[in-house]
Amino acid sequence: MTPLLTTTTTNPMNSDEFRRQGHMLIDFIADYHSNIEQYPVLSRVKPGYLRQLLPPSAPYEAEPIEEIMKDIQSHIIPGITHWQHPSYFAYFPCSSSTAGILGELLAAGFGVVGFNWEASPAATELETIVMDWFGEMLSLPKPYLFSGDGGGVIMGTTCEAFIVMLVAARDQKLAEIGKDKIGKLVVYCSDQTHCALQKAAKVVGIRPGNVRAVATTRAASFALSPDSLESAVLADVEMGWVPLFLCATIGTTSTTAVDPLQPLCQVAKQHGMWVHVDAAYGGSACICPEFRHVIDGVEGADSFSLNAHKWFFTTLDCCCLWVKNPDALKRSLSTNPEYLRNQASDSGGVIDYKDWQLTLSRRFRSLKLWMVLRSYGVANLRSFLRGHVAMAKAFEKLVAGDDRFEVVVPRRFAMVCFRMTRTSEGSGSDDDGGDEGANNLMNKKLLERVNGSGRVFMTHALVGGIYLLRFAVGSTLTEPEHVMEAWKVIQEHADAIQGDYIHLY
Amino acid sequence: MTPLLTTTTTNPMNSDEFRRQGHMLIDFIADYHSNIEQYPVLSRVKPGYLRQLLPPSAPYEAEPIEEIMKDIQSHIIPGITHWQHPSYFAYFPCSSSTAGILGELLAAGFGVVGFNWEASPAATELETIVMDWFGEMLSLPKPYLFSGDGGGVIMGTTCEAFIVMLVAARDQKLAEIGKDKIGKLVVYCSDQTHCALQKAAKVVGIRPGNVRAVATTRAASFALSPDSLESAVLADVEMGWVPLFLCATIGTTSTTAVDPLQPLCQVAKQHGMWVHVDAAYGGSACICPEFRHVIDGVEGADSFSLNAHKWFFTTLDCCCLWVKNPDALKRSLSTNPEYLRNQASDSGGVIDYKDWQLTLSRRFRSLKLWMVLRSYGVANLRSFLRGHVAMAKAFEKLVAGDDRFEVVVPRRFAMVCFRMTRTSEGSGSDDDGGDEGANNLMNKKLLERVNGSGRVFMTHALVGGIYLLRFAVGSTLTEPEHVMEAWKVIQEHADAIQGDYIHLY
Incomplete structure (x- = not known):
C-alpha cells in the first residue's frame, strides 16, 4: 500500500x-x-x-x-x-470538581459509544451500579432501583428526561384510550415549574393549550397546592379532557419551592396520571438526612430526576433519572434494526440503554459520577453541600439584618431570594400594592449594577409580581469570604441606588 | 462564619x-x-x-x-x-484525536453552560464561527450559513437533530392545515434510513404507521429512488394523508448508500415537504473536492447534518446541523421565562442556542471542533479521510481478489460491504435464490469467529435478504498494517469455516 x-x-x-x-x-x-x-x-x-x-x-x-x-x-x-468563579451566584450553579472534570477526560480518552451492552459492557454496567449507589444515598424507595424492579439511567439534561417521561406516559395512555386521542391529553404542573416541561410537552405533540400551569401563591411559598391541582383536574375531566402527567418540583428555579409530593401523588393517582418528580436542583441535598424529608412521598410517584451537574460536582452534563417501570420507556423508545442486533441483546439478559433514552449514541457519563462518589465519599459530599447551605444561611442572616432589604421567601437549600424594599420600614408583605412597580425597577437596577461590577454575578426571578434577586451558593470554589465580599458589593450598590432613588422620587 | x-x-x-x-x-x-x-x-x-x-x-x-x-x-x-483500537472496524467509527479529547477537557475545565448568549458569549459566538468555517469547507450553499440567512448549531447526536427538524416541520405544517391534524402527517424515508428517524417521528407524535420506509433495491445500490418516492407520496395524497417530511441519507448505516438529493428534493418540494439530509457518516468526506458531488442537490433541501464525532475526529458527541431557516426552529423551540431574560436576549441582536435545540443546558462543544480544525487544518483533515478511503479501497481489492468472497455493493467511502459466498463460482447476483439462507448463516458464523478472536471487530447488516459484513475503516489509529492483519484473520477463519462447511453440507 x-x-x-x-x-x-x-x-x-x-x-x-x-x-x-x-x-x-x-x-x-x-x-x-x-x-x-x-x-x-x-x-x-x-x-x-x-x-x-x-x-x-x-x-x-x-x-x-x-x-x-x-x-x-x-x-x-x-x-x-x-460559571466556576467563586463569586458566581447566578441561575443554579454548574458545580464542578477535579473528579468530575477528569472523569469527563477519561470518558473522552476511552472514546466508547455505549448504546447497547455489547458496545461497551463496562459503560452499561457501571451506570447501573452507580445509579443504584446514588439512589441508595438519596434513600430512594427500592422500586426505583435495579435492586428493586426499577432502575436508573444517565442523560444529558432534565429536558431530555421530561421528553422521555412524557412519551412513555403518552403512549401508555393512548394505548388505553385510543391512538387518535392525543389532542385530549392534559399535562399538569405549577406556574413555577421549569419552562422545559412546556417545551417537552410541545415536542411530544401535547397541545400547548393543554399544559395547566396551576397558580401558586407567596403565602404557600410558591409550592403547588394539592387542592388547586384537584380543582384543575376535576374541571378538565368534566370537560372531557384526559389527565396524563403531573410534574412536581423539588426546588423550583425561581425560589427553590418544594411541591408536597405525598398529597400531590394522591390526587394524580386518583386520575391515572404519571407523576414525575423534577428534583434537578434540590434532589442532591437528599443525601443529607436532614433534607431527605423534601422528597417524602416520592414512593407514590413514577419517576424522579436530578442534575448531578447542578449541585453534585460532576460537570455538565449528567442528569440522573430513576424510573419504577423501565418497561414503559422501552415500549416507547426501543429500536431493533438488524445492524444493532447481537447475541447479548437477543438473549434479553442485558440492558441496552439506547432503549431508555432519546439518542442512540451516548457518552460514558457514569465514569465521572463514579469518580465523584469515590473521590469524595458520602461524608465529604454531605459536608460540601452543608457548607453551601451554611453560606446561604449566613447570607440570609446578613440580608435580614439590613432593614433596606428583605428575604422574599424562606430559604430552603443554598439559595436566598431577596430584594431591596423602597422604604426602610417596608414590610415586604403582599400588601405593598402600588409600590411594587417602583420596587421592581429599583431591584432591577441594583442587579444591573452589581453584575456590571464584575465582582459578583446573580440573576433574578419574577414571582407573584415581585422582582427578586437570587443568590445561589453552589460554585465549588466559593468560600465564606466570597459570600461576605458579595454582600459588601451589594450593599455598596444599594447605597448608591438609594442616593439615586432620593433624586428620582 | x-x-x-x-x-x-x-x-x-x-x-x-x-x-x-x-x-x-x-x-x-x-x-x-x-x-x-x-x-x-x-x-x-x-x-x-x-x-x-x-x-x-x-x-x-x-x-x-x-x-x-x-x-x-x-x-x-x-x-x-x-472503539479507539486500530483494529476496530465495527458500526461506524467514533473517531477521536488529541485535539478532540483535549477540546472536551478544556470545555469541562471552563464548565460553562451556554444556553444563551449572556451565559457565555464565547460559547455561542465560537459555535457560529466554526459552523460557518465547517460549512464552507463542505461547500454548503450560502443559505445554510450565518453569512447567508441560515446557520448552524452543534447538538449531541443526529437523533436530536431529527427530533428538532420534525418538530419544526410539524408545527409549520399544522399551522397551515389545522392543529388537530397531527394524525394526518406522513414522514418519508427509505428502508435504509437510520432507525433513529422512526423513533424521532414517534417521539414527536407522528403515528408509527405514518412513516413510509420506501423499499430500495440492490440494483440501485440501496439508494432511495425518486420514482418510488413519488409513487408513495401520490398514493398517500390520494388517500388524504399529508406529506410532511423527507429524510435523505448520504451514507446509510448498512451499506453507505447515497440518496440522490436533486431529484428527491424535486419530488418532495412539489408536495410541500421539509427535506432533511442526514449525512451523519458520509458528510465529512465532502471536505474533499472529489467527494463533494455526493451532496449535489443539497441546495434544494432545508437542513443538513453530520456527526463530527463519527468521521471527523472530534470525539463523541458533536452533531453539526445546518438549517436554512432558523426561525422555523425558534418558533417551535423558544422559551422565554423571566428567570432567563437579559438585556442581550431582549435586544434581539444575539443568538440564544437554547431556542435551536431540545435542551436548555449545553456544553461548550464548539471548542473541540475549533481545536480539531486548527490543530490539523483543511489539508491534513482531507489527508486523514483520504487515508481511510485508500485503506478501504485496498481492502476491497483484497476481497475481490479472493474467490471465496464477494463485495456486495460498490464501496463509496471508507466502508466495504462483503461476504463469503457458498461456492467459489458464486456470482453474488440477485439470483442466488435458495442459497441465501445458507450463505447468511455461514457469514454470521464467520463474523462470530472473527470477533471472538479479539483481533478484529466488525459488524453486519442485512439488506435485500443478504447478510453482509461491514468493514468500516475510520478509527484514527488504524494504519495499513491493521487492515492487512484484519484480512489475514478473516481469511484464517474463512478457511476454518470452509472446513466445517464441507462437513455440514
Whole structure:
C-alpha cells in the first residue's frame, strides 16, 4: 500500500503528542482555576466581538497548540462568563470538581459509544451500579432501583428526561384510550415549574393549550397546592379532557419551592396520571438526612430526576433519572434494526440503554459520577453541600439584618431570594400594592449594577409580581469570604441606588 | 462564619490536586492508547461481571485516585469494547484525536453552560464561527450559513437533530392545515434510513404507521429512488394523508448508500415537504473536492447534518446541523421565562442556542471542533479521510481478489460491504435464490469467529435478504498494517469455516 498521510507524519492520536499537549492543557486549566478571581464573573464583551478576532475561514495548514492556547487566553476567556468563579451566584450553579472534570477526560480518552451492552459492557454496567449507589444515598424507595424492579439511567439534561417521561406516559395512555386521542391529553404542573416541561410537552405533540400551569401563591411559598391541582383536574375531566402527567418540583428555579409530593401523588393517582418528580436542583441535598424529608412521598410517584451537574460536582452534563417501570420507556423508545442486533441483546439478559433514552449514541457519563462518589465519599459530599447551605444561611442572616432589604421567601437549600424594599420600614408583605412597580425597577437596577461590577454575578426571578434577586451558593470554589465580599458589593450598590432613588422620587 | 468543611480540608477544585491528578490521567490515557493493541477489540466479559467486582454501596470516606485508577485498569478496561483500537472496524467509527479529547477537557475545565448568549458569549459566538468555517469547507450553499440567512448549531447526536427538524416541520405544517391534524402527517424515508428517524417521528407524535420506509433495491445500490418516492407520496395524497417530511441519507448505516438529493428534493418540494439530509457518516468526506458531488442537490433541501464525532475526529458527541431557516426552529423551540431574560436576549441582536435545540443546558462543544480544525487544518483533515478511503479501497481489492468472497455493493467511502459466498463460482447476483439462507448463516458464523478472536471487530447488516459484513475503516489509529492483519484473520477463519462447511453440507 502507498503511504497515506501526505502533509503530516504524525497520527492525530499519537501518544507522545497527546502527552505533551495534555500536560500543557492540565496546567492551563489548573492555572485558570487558580487565577479565576482576576476575571469579571460576567463577561463584558459586546455581541459579535469574536467574529472580528478570528479569521473568516478554517486554516488550510495545521497550527501549533501554542498558537491555539494563546488565542484561547486572549480571545475566548474574555468572552466567558465564569460559571466556576467563586463569586458566581447566578441561575443554579454548574458545580464542578477535579473528579468530575477528569472523569469527563477519561470518558473522552476511552472514546466508547455505549448504546447497547455489547458496545461497551463496562459503560452499561457501571451506570447501573452507580445509579443504584446514588439512589441508595438519596434513600430512594427500592422500586426505583435495579435492586428493586426499577432502575436508573444517565442523560444529558432534565429536558431530555421530561421528553422521555412524557412519551412513555403518552403512549401508555393512548394505548388505553385510543391512538387518535392525543389532542385530549392534559399535562399538569405549577406556574413555577421549569419552562422545559412546556417545551417537552410541545415536542411530544401535547397541545400547548393543554399544559395547566396551576397558580401558586407567596403565602404557600410558591409550592403547588394539592387542592388547586384537584380543582384543575376535576374541571378538565368534566370537560372531557384526559389527565396524563403531573410534574412536581423539588426546588423550583425561581425560589427553590418544594411541591408536597405525598398529597400531590394522591390526587394524580386518583386520575391515572404519571407523576414525575423534577428534583434537578434540590434532589442532591437528599443525601443529607436532614433534607431527605423534601422528597417524602416520592414512593407514590413514577419517576424522579436530578442534575448531578447542578449541585453534585460532576460537570455538565449528567442528569440522573430513576424510573419504577423501565418497561414503559422501552415500549416507547426501543429500536431493533438488524445492524444493532447481537447475541447479548437477543438473549434479553442485558440492558441496552439506547432503549431508555432519546439518542442512540451516548457518552460514558457514569465514569465521572463514579469518580465523584469515590473521590469524595458520602461524608465529604454531605459536608460540601452543608457548607453551601451554611453560606446561604449566613447570607440570609446578613440580608435580614439590613432593614433596606428583605428575604422574599424562606430559604430552603443554598439559595436566598431577596430584594431591596423602597422604604426602610417596608414590610415586604403582599400588601405593598402600588409600590411594587417602583420596587421592581429599583431591584432591577441594583442587579444591573452589581453584575456590571464584575465582582459578583446573580440573576433574578419574577414571582407573584415581585422582582427578586437570587443568590445561589453552589460554585465549588466559593468560600465564606466570597459570600461576605458579595454582600459588601451589594450593599455598596444599594447605597448608591438609594442616593439615586432620593433624586428620582 | 464557622469552618464549613469538616471531613476534608481540600476544596474539590483545588488547583494543586487537579494538577497532580490531571497529569496522572493524561499519562494513563496516553499509555492506554499506546498499549491498546494488547486488548481484545471486543470485550469478552459476561453480563453482570462488574456488579461482582464493585462494592454494593458508595464509599462513606474518600478514596485516593490511585485506588480508583487501579480499579479502572483491572475492572473497567476488561469491560470496554475498544472503539479507539486500530483494529476496530465495527458500526461506524467514533473517531477521536488529541485535539478532540483535549477540546472536551478544556470545555469541562471552563464548565460553562451556554444556553444563551449572556451565559457565555464565547460559547455561542465560537459555535457560529466554526459552523460557518465547517460549512464552507463542505461547500454548503450560502443559505445554510450565518453569512447567508441560515446557520448552524452543534447538538449531541443526529437523533436530536431529527427530533428538532420534525418538530419544526410539524408545527409549520399544522399551522397551515389545522392543529388537530397531527394524525394526518406522513414522514418519508427509505428502508435504509437510520432507525433513529422512526423513533424521532414517534417521539414527536407522528403515528408509527405514518412513516413510509420506501423499499430500495440492490440494483440501485440501496439508494432511495425518486420514482418510488413519488409513487408513495401520490398514493398517500390520494388517500388524504399529508406529506410532511423527507429524510435523505448520504451514507446509510448498512451499506453507505447515497440518496440522490436533486431529484428527491424535486419530488418532495412539489408536495410541500421539509427535506432533511442526514449525512451523519458520509458528510465529512465532502471536505474533499472529489467527494463533494455526493451532496449535489443539497441546495434544494432545508437542513443538513453530520456527526463530527463519527468521521471527523472530534470525539463523541458533536452533531453539526445546518438549517436554512432558523426561525422555523425558534418558533417551535423558544422559551422565554423571566428567570432567563437579559438585556442581550431582549435586544434581539444575539443568538440564544437554547431556542435551536431540545435542551436548555449545553456544553461548550464548539471548542473541540475549533481545536480539531486548527490543530490539523483543511489539508491534513482531507489527508486523514483520504487515508481511510485508500485503506478501504485496498481492502476491497483484497476481497475481490479472493474467490471465496464477494463485495456486495460498490464501496463509496471508507466502508466495504462483503461476504463469503457458498461456492467459489458464486456470482453474488440477485439470483442466488435458495442459497441465501445458507450463505447468511455461514457469514454470521464467520463474523462470530472473527470477533471472538479479539483481533478484529466488525459488524453486519442485512439488506435485500443478504447478510453482509461491514468493514468500516475510520478509527484514527488504524494504519495499513491493521487492515492487512484484519484480512489475514478473516481469511484464517474463512478457511476454518470452509472446513466445517464441507462437513455440514
